[in-house]
Amino acid sequence: MKIGYKTFLGFVALLLIAGMSANAMKTGAVKAMQQKSMQADSDSIKTEKIKAEVPADPNSIIDEVIWIVGDEPILKSDVENLRLQSEMEGIKFSGDPDCRIPEQIAVQKLFLHQAQLDSINVTESEVMQRVDQQINGWIQLIGSKEKLEEYRKMTISQLRSQLHDDFKDRLLIDKMQRQLEENVKVSPSQVRAYFKNLPEDSIPFVPTEVEVEIITRQPKISQEEINRVKEELRNYTDRINKGETTFATLARFYSEDPGSARQGGELDYMGRGMLDPAFANVAFNLTDPSKISKIVESEFGYHIIQLIDKRGDKIKVRHILRKPRVSQEEIDEAFLRMDSIGNDIKKKKLSFELAASYFSDDKDTRSNHGLMANTSEGTRTSRFQMKDLPTEVARVVDTLKVDEISAPFQMVNSKGKTVVAIVKLKNRIEGHRAKITEDFQVMQDVVLQHEKKKKIHDWVVNKIKNTYVKVNDRYKNCDFEYEGWVK
Incomplete structure (x- = not known):
């Protein structure tokens, strides 16, 4: 699998998470990945980020600064961590990984610097929503919150704190890119001109x-079956209210929503429009986290709901879903x-x-x-x-x-x-x-992506010209994607 530009930037943004990515934690590969990552965690000691010259013998050091972009260093360990992740995920680079990995980390730093200059911001709610999505994905893949905490040797709260800055950077990069691309448009004449002289095998193939x-x-569904499900939910509510168990425990055991059951029924922060209307009407009227809602019928089945938190016009709840049997x-x-x-x-x-x-x-x-x-x-x-x-x-x-x-x-x-x-x-x-008369939208999308990529490429090259960059001597003969790194 070859990695695309935007995919790489998103991938780079998870650099701090040593050996740990949602896609890498596939069934059958988890144990091997855990061994590699824990070994890396114990052997890797990050040095203080000092702008220093490279020692004569690179193999004799634990870590080193290999590039400086503006006032931001890129460490050898940053590159090696990303290399390890790419190998585990089977990602191949369009050029020499020894050159392309640090280059793309450097590109990320350019975007972050420009985002700061342009006063681009992301909200804390946006950041935490992405962090929670990532953690929930890991929990689903590894099996439980407890297993994840055992593997990472930290609590979920600590893991959220560790991931926070990386995901904030990722969101800032996304917003910066969208800002650069938002005015890129292509006309029908540009589409025709782009494809006019292309060889046939370069024209997009539209699958069947x-x-x-x-x-x-x-x-x-019989009324008897509906009554059975409702009685189950009333029983869950009674057990929670009596202190016999917790809502989260019952959700893990009994909820039929596979996306949330493993998280104890927790859903991410959601606006009213993102939820089933009947579910939303009850959820948004909850005010006391210690209270359990009445039974709610939605398009998905029957629920009970517990409030976790409210942030502005978004709500975070946990629920238990039960579906009547047919x-x-x-x-x-x-x-x-x-x-x-x-x-x-x-x-x-x-x-x-x-x-x-x-x-x-x-x-x-x-x-x-x-x-x-x-x-x-x-x-x-x-x-x-x-x-x-x-x-x-x-x-x-x-x-x-x-x-x-x-x-x-x-x-x-x-x-x-x-x-x-x-x-x-x-x-x-x-x-x-693709034919211009039948598949114009497909062809227009190809040209639009080409123009956006060109806009980003030209912006990066111009940004390099106006940014202090210091590259370790061993990278100076690299075939980089962007010109101007070596000055």
């Missing part, structure tokens, strides 16, 4: 895309209903689109006549690459011809609920080299 319509039916009898009944709807469509008694508007339980597609919308790239489109479709839908669509309607099949929707669905393949656009 499909447009899919869907109708879903959610099997009915019986096989109810699923079979939904299959029969969907089979009947599918047969009526095939017999031309009604169109798929009309059936979706009348019968589908999926409110996200019902108002759009069943047409699925893809928002995976931050924009809304009806076209999906197969990898972006839900797994069950992709498996069925792959067997269909255009305008063909599937047999009913069972799937789990985006709310985690079991549904029965039928789909229609509305259109298939086979993989092809």
Whole structure:
């Protein structure tokens, strides 16, 4: 995997976290990584950051200053820590890592310096939200908060404190880059000119895309099953109120929200618009962290909620989610209903689109006549690459011809609920080299990214010219990405 410019900057920002990154902590690799990192922690002693000349024998020292950018030193240990992380993650560099690693650390320092000059700031809430997201990701990968604390030999509070400055720097760099790029625009004529003389194999390849319509039916859940779930939640509340256990402990054992259960039900700070409306109405009315909310029904199931903290218009809570079980009898009944709807469509008694508007339980597609919308790239489109479709839908669509309607099949929707669905393949656009008449947006994005990269490159080169830089002699013959480091 080759590393991109922005990816590298984000990667560099985690430099202080020796041997520890969320992607590296994969199943089966955790133990090996722990051994490497703990060895590095015990053997590595960071010296005071002194602007000193390099000793004659580099192998005889523990640490050294290898570059100075402005008044900021880059240490040999900084480079080695990043090299270790890149090796564990299988990241390859476009040039010599011995040259590119310190160079990109230096580029980061240029961005941070400019952010300071331009008075770019980030809020404490933004920083802590990113820190908590990172820590929660690690907890999910390593198994528990306790295991993470044991591995890092520090409490979660201490870990948050250690990560704080690195994540603040990362946010500042992101904002600085966006500020530099915000006025970069490309016109249709620029797009045409860019691709006019490019060889065919340099033109972007657009993978096969499909447009899919869907109708879903959610099997009915018996009142007895709903009552059972509510009784479970009332029991949890009673146990917490009696002091028999804690909310966090019960969430770890019983909550059916996999994203928060391992964190004792904790959710990150969220605004009202980021939460299910019914959930938000109750959560934002909580004022006492010692009180447990009433039972709340949302699109995901049934919850009880406990307040942790409020910051401005955002709230941090923990919750326990329980989902009523669907019986096989109810699923079979939904299959029969969907089979009947599918047969009526095939017999031309009604169109798929009309059936979706009348019968589908999926409110996200019902108002759009069943047409699925893809928002995976931050924009809304009806076209999906197969990898972006839900797994069950992709498996069925792959067997269909255009305008063909599937047999009913069972799937789990985006709310985690079991549904029965039928789909229609509305259109298939086979993989092809991008064409200006059909794929203008794809081609425009390529040119826009090219222009943004050029803007950043030119800015860095100009910044180097006006910044004090001292490079260790052994780096002076490097083939750097940016010219001007060696003066």
